[in-house]
Amino acid sequence: MTEAHSSQGQSAKALSIRGLKKVYANGFVALKGIDLDVEQGDFFALLGPNGAGKSTTLGIVSSLVNKSEGSVSIFGVDIDKDFSKAKRFLGVVPQEFNFNQFEKVKDIVLSQAGYYGIPREEAKARTEQFLKELGLWDKRDNAARMLSGGMKRRLMIARALIHKPRLLILDEPTAGVDIELRRSMWEFIKKINREEGTTIILTTHYLEEAESLCRNIAIIDQGEIVKNTTIKALLQQLNTEVFIMDTSETLTQAPQIEGFETQLLDEHSFEVVMQRGQHLNEVFAQLNAVGVSISSMRTKSNRLEELFVELVEQDRKKHDAANKESDQKDKVSA
Amino acid sequence: MSVQEYWIAFTTIIHKEINRFTRIWAQTLLPPAITMTLYFVIFGNLIGSRIGEMGGFTYMQFIVPGLIMMSVITNSYSNVVSSFYGARFQKSIEELLVSPTPNWIILSGFVLGGVARGLTVGFIVTVLSLFFTDLHLHNLGITILVVLMTSILFALGGFVNAMFARSFDDISIVPTFILTPLTYLGGVFYSISLLPDFWQGVSMLNPILYMVNTFRYGILGVSDIDVVYALSAVAFFIVAMFTLCLTLLNKGKGIRS
Numbered sequence: 001m002t003e004a005h006s007s008q009g010q011s012a013k014a015l016s017i018r019g020l021k022k023v024y025a026n027g028f029v030a031l032k033g034i035d036l037d038v039e040q041g042d043f044f045a046l047l048g049p050n051g052a053g054k055s056t057t058l059g060i061v062s063s064l065v066n067k068s069e070g071s072v073s074i075f076g077v078d079i080d081k082d083f084s085k086a087k088r089f090l091g092v093v094p095q096e097f098n099f100n101q102f103e104k105v106k107d108i109v110l111s112q113a114g115y116y117g118i119p120r121e122e123a124k125a126r127t128e129q130f131l132k133e134l135g136l137w138d139k140r141d142n143a144a145r146m147l148s149g150g151m152k153r154r155l156m157i158a159r160a161l162i163h164k165p166r167l168l169i170l171d172e173p174t175a176g177v178d179i180e181l182r183r184s185m186w187e188f189i190k191k192i193n194r195e196e197g198t199t200i201i202l203t204t205h206y207l208e209e210a211e212s213l214c215r216n217i218a219i220i221d222q223g224e225i226v227k228n229t230t231i232k233a234l235l236q237q238l239n240t241e242v243f244i245m246d247t248s249e250t251l252t253q254a255p256q257i258e259g260f261e262t263q264l265l266d267e268h269s270f271e272v273v274m275q276r277g278q279h280l281n282e283v284f285a286q287l288n289a290v291g292v293s294i295s296s297m298r299t300k301s302n303r304l305e306e307l308f309v310e311l312v313e314q315d316r317k318k319h320d321a322a323n324k325e326s327d328q329k330d331k332v333s334a
Numbered sequence: 335m336s337v338q339e340y341w342i343a344f345t346t347i348i349h350k351e352i353n354r355f356t357r358i359w360a361q362t363l364l365p366p367a368i369t370m371t372l373y374f375v376i377f378g379n380l381i382g383s384r385i386g387e388m389g390g391f392t393y394m395q396f397i398v399p400g401l402i403m404m405s406v407i408t409n410s411y412s413n414v415v416s417s418f419y420g421a422r423f424q425k426s427i428e429e430l431l432v433s434p435t436p437n438w439i440i441l442s443g444f445v446l447g448g449v450a451r452g453l454t455v456g457f458i459v460t461v462l463s464l465f466f467t468d469l470h471l472h473n474l475g476i477t478i479l480v481v482l483m484t485s486i487l488f489a490l491g492g493f494v495n496a497m498f499a500r501s502f503d504d505i506s507i508v509p510t511f512i513l514t515p516l517t518y519l520g521g522v523f524y525s526i527s528l529l530p531d532f533w534q535g536v537s538m539l540n541p542i543l544y545m546v547n548t549f550r551y552g553i554l555g556v557s558d559i560d561v562v563y564a565l566s567a568v569a570f571f572i573v574a575m576f577t578l579c580l581t582l583l584n585k586g587k588g589i590r591s
Binding site (some may be wrong): 025026032056059062064065072083084085087088094096097098099100101102107108112113114115116117118120146159223 | 335336337338340342343346347349350353354357420421424425426428429430432433434435436470586588590
C-alpha cells in the first residue's frame with residue numbers, strides 16, 4: 001500500500017499534540033509543553049515570531065527534531081509507536097531548500113517516491129503529473145541549482161506531494177517568492193485542500209496570507225500556545241481598527257467626526273480610528289454632513305497582524321511580570 | 335512498509351549513489367586509475383625490477399593485490415563519507431528522514447553505494463594491472479569474499495566519520511592521517527617477514543594487514559597471516575560497525591537536533 005489516503009485514522013484528528021516539550025542540548029527550552037489539535041481537512045495557520053517554536057514543533061512532527069517530552073499523533077498514529085506509518089500521512093515543505101542542488105529536478109522527485117516504496121512506473125507518472133501542475137515539467141532535466149528561488153519552492157511542494165499525503169506541512173513556503181508566484185502557489189494549495197481533502201498546516205510571516213487562506217489558527221510565542229481558535233473568532237477580538245480614507249478634496253486638517261479619533265496624513269487622505277462596536281455608517285454620515293466625499297478606503301495594516309502583535313506583546317508582558325515576581329521572591333528568600 | 339516497498343527504497347538509495355559517483359567520474363573513478371598506473375610504472379616496473387622476488391613472486395605480482403585492495407578501501411570509505419556528509423551539509427538527508435524508510439535500509443543503501451564504487455575502482459585497477467603483469471587467481475571464492483567484506487567494513491567506517499564530521503575538513507582527516515598510513519604499513523609494498531620481530535608484532539595490530547594479506551592469498555596463494563582468522567576478524571568488525579552506525583542513526587547523531 002503506497003497511498004497515504006487509506007482508511008486509517010478516518011475519525012482521528014489530523015494532528016494531535018499533547019504536552020510537547022523540547023529542551024535543546026544547550027539548555028534552551030524551545031517548547032514548554034504545548035497542546036495542539038488540527039482537524040482533518042483543515043487549513044491551519046501556526047503563527048509566531050522568529051524563535052517562537054514553530055519550526056521546532058513541525059520538526060518534531062516530521063521527525064527532524066527529537067522531542068524531550070510529550071506525544072504526537074498523526075491521524076491517530078502515535079509517532080512513538082509507529083513512526084513509519086505516521087510518516088506515510090505526512091508531506092513536508094521545509095523553510096530551507098533541502099535537496100541536492102546538483103541533482104536533476106525529476107530525479108529529486110522520483111527518488112522521494114522511491115523512499116515511500118512507490119513502484120518506478122507509477123512514480124514516473126506522478127512525477128510528470130506534479131511537475132506539470134507546478135509548472136516545472138520543462139525544467140525536469142535541469143540541475144536543481146539552475147532553478148529560480150520560486151521554482152525551488154515549487155519543486156519542494158512537488159516532492160512533498162509525490163506520495164499523496166493526507167497532511168501537508170508548509171513551513172514559510174512563500175518566503176522570498178514574488179507576488180504573482182505566491183498567488184499561483186496558493187491557488188494550487190487551496191485546490192488540493194478543497195479537492196483532495198488534504199489537511200494543510202501553514203507557517204508564514206505574511207499574515208494576510210493566513211487571514212485569507214486559513215480557517216483555524218494557533219499563535220505560539222516563547223514555546224507556548226498563546227491563542228488557538230478560528231480566524232473569525234480571533235478577528236472578532238480586535239478592539240481597534242484604523243482606516244485610511246482618500247478624498248479628492250484638499251484638506252488642511254482632518255475632518256472632525258464625533259466619537260472617532262481622526263488624523264490628517266496628507267492633503268488628500270486622513271485616518272480614522274474605530275473602536276469595537278462602532279460602525280462605518282456613522283463615519284460616512286458625519287463626513288457627508290460636512291461635505292467630505294470619500295473616493296477610496298483601506299485598512300491601515302492587516303487586521304490579523306494587529307492582533308498578532310497585540311497577543312505577542314501581552315504574552316511578553318505576562319512573562320516579564322512573572323520573571324520580576326520570581327526575582328523578587330528570590331531576593332526575599334536570599 | 336512491505337518487503338517490496340523496502341526493496342524499492344533500498345534500490346532507490348543505491349541507484350542514487352551509483353548515479354552520484356558515475357556523474358562525477360572525473361573526481362571518483364579517474365584519479366585512482368591514474369594514481370595506480372603510476373604505482374605500477376614506478377614501484378612495479380622501475381624500482382621493482384631492481385628489488386627482485388618477494389614471497390616467491392616478482393615484485394610487480396606481489397604489490398598488485400595490495401594496490402587493488404588499497405583502491406577498494408580508499409574508495410569505499412571516501413564514497414560514503416563524502417556522500418553522507420554532503421547529504422547532511424545540503425540537508426538533503428531530510429528527504430530520507432521524513433520518509434518511512436527505516437534506518438537500517440538507509441544505512442545499507444549508503445554502504446552498498448560505497449561498495450559499488452570500491453568494487454568499480456577495484457575492477458578498473460585490476461584491468462590496468464593486466465597491462466603490467468599476469469594475474470592468476472589462486473582462490474576465487476576467498477578473493478571475492480575478502481574484497482567484498484573489506485569494502486563493506488570501510489564503507490561503514492566512512493559512515494561513522496560522516497556522522498561525526500562537522501565540516502568538510504573533518505571528512506579528510508581520517509583518510510589522510512589514519513587510513514593512508516595504515517594502508518601503506520599494511521603490507522601493500524612489502525612482506526612483514528622482512529621486518530624485525532618487534533615491528534612484525536606492531537604490524538599485527540594493523541587491521542588492514544589482514545585484509546591485504548587475505549586478498550593476496552586469494553590471488554597468489556601466499557599470506558603472512560592466517561586467512562580464516564582474518565576473515566573472522568573482518569566479519570566481527572562488520573557486525574560491530576553496523577551496530578554502531580545503526581545506533582548513531584537511531585539517536586539522530588548529527589542529523590537530528
